[in-house]
Amino acid sequence: MTEVDREKKEKVRIYIMGREYKVPAGLTIMKAMEYAGYRFVRSSGCRGGFCGACATIYRVKGDYKLRMALACQETVADGMYISQIPFTPAEKPIYNLEELSPSANVFLEYYPEIAKCVSCNTCTKACPQDLEVMDYVQAALRGDLQEVASLSFDCITCGLCATRCPAEIVPYNIALLARRLYGKYVMPKAKHVEERIKEIESGKFNEELQKLMQTSVDNLKGIYEKREIEPE
């Protein structure tokens, strides 16, 4: 194989907002865009699939399907038409968690539009986290707080579900309300956290913290590397 052949083979053709680029195969969409000369000032965050900032929509040549992904996770494919969604305009009602109660109608009170859901499942198809988005919107409609909280646990609020919903629902904000209510009113309080807070307040770790404050950065790095990690 000649050098030219190899280069041809290892490069793919992608289209960023309509403009064609040849980029090395195997790169993520985000890296491919940077390779092509783009610099991310929005639509990029942790680069590890956790923050939800790099929502991306794309189609691949010859396929009618519109696909959703996180730019830092999805690898480029030949013939990809790519566009970033740096921000999702979304209605965000103001509520005071202290004044809410985990009642059956709490979701309808703040997000009455969930009653517009037609069960088309487009949100689920859009979710790069493989969540059952429609199912938790439906659970919200019938006031099943626990179901919404558990089905949406891995949501990273990338906003793709909201951009696709034909009923103009913002699923991820509803899920956020559910997890907040669930955490505050339903889940049992973690005893060990309460105990640890008491210990901290009583000054149990003051001496150790003082020691750390006086340690050099290089030594801190060493300590960090050797730290004990809790088993999962």
Next chain:
Amino acid sequence: MVKIPYYPGCAVQTTARNYSISGIAVAKKLGIELVELPKWNCCGVFPSLATDDLMRHLAPIRNLIHVQEMNENGIVQNENRIITFCSMCYHTLKEVNLFLKDAEKMEKINAFLEREKEFVGGVKEGYRGGVEALDFLEVLRDMVGYDRIAKEVKKPLKGLKVTPYYGCLVLRPREIGIDDPENPTVLEDILEALGAEAIDNPNRTQCCGSYHTVDRKDIVAKLTYDNLIYPIRNGAEVIVTCCPLCTFNLDHRQKEAIKLHRDLKETPVMYYTQLMAVAFGLDKQFWGVDLGLHYVDPKPLLEAKNLY
């Protein structure tokens, strides 16, 4: 005990919990175990009446597909019926089979659902047709029978003056309705089996105002008055219903109706399943009267009749 798939619907899980709590207990007493669909979504409440609106038919179809899955997973055996309490759910689940008689529509919908196989939680197979929706009233009339109901009565509702109210969606249109749309009798027959006295209501099949309750309370208040005044004047002490939306309008909108016409006397509204639970002598937790869901509290009446 016969096991039949059961579709709850959003209302009976929230504002009409008294309906499902009493209904499930009554069914059990009559030898029917209602097995809730392992997964379900809102039925859509009103079927779209537009011929070209396929997407708004997806919701009931998904629920019928879940019945297929229950059979495949062995949760029920060869059971293609699905029972529901809510008239609106019944209507929607029943209507969709009529809609899908058009083979082209069925094909289009299943083609749309085909792609869901790729997704977590998506349906794994299209709808094959033939899942039959049953309103619990039909089950009582056709499967159980009024004699059997009468046999279970421990505390006859003697001297309780009840007026039945059907509303629309369990009766109309004719191809969906479970009884004669102009002169239904199923609620009266059940009340007779329970030993209650049925008071006639000429407006028992008239609309309650339905979804106008959200933005046109004035319309609903007038209809609530119209629909209640005759039987109440004729001595009705409790209104018995089968639909959670009718119930909400007839019960909660009495507040506005009385503002319009002072001669309307506050009257409790109960589901027929609640009265059955009372008459069957079931434990009070199955009556659903202590959940804070009634606008007009039925307990004083039940107490006055020595039933509580």
Next chain:
Amino acid sequence: MDLAEKVKSISGEDVLSCYQCGLCSGSCPVRFAMDLSPTQVIRLVQIRNIEKIFEANTFWICSTCFACYARCPREINITKIMEALRQIRLRRDQDKISVNEIPKEELKILPPIALVSNFRKTTA
């Protein structure tokens, strides 16, 4: 497409057989709140004057109770005509009600089925 054709295509109903007996209006429980009666609306569909129907509130007031259809001697599904009229408006993305303005106190007690059915009939 001509609006009268659109009503016909969305509803699947042909209103030409209506002989204006008025039974639908007599059966309609919400006629008192309508500008035009259902019978008048059907007449306007017959003479293809849909714009005139859109000036009235009739198809928004219809509560989809099927009383008219159950009694129509010509078996015209008038309820479907009303749905087609609503759909023509809604498909232009014009909501009839303002979802954001429903009072919180109401949202706390309304059954979900009230909101689902209302939004299906009054929002785009």
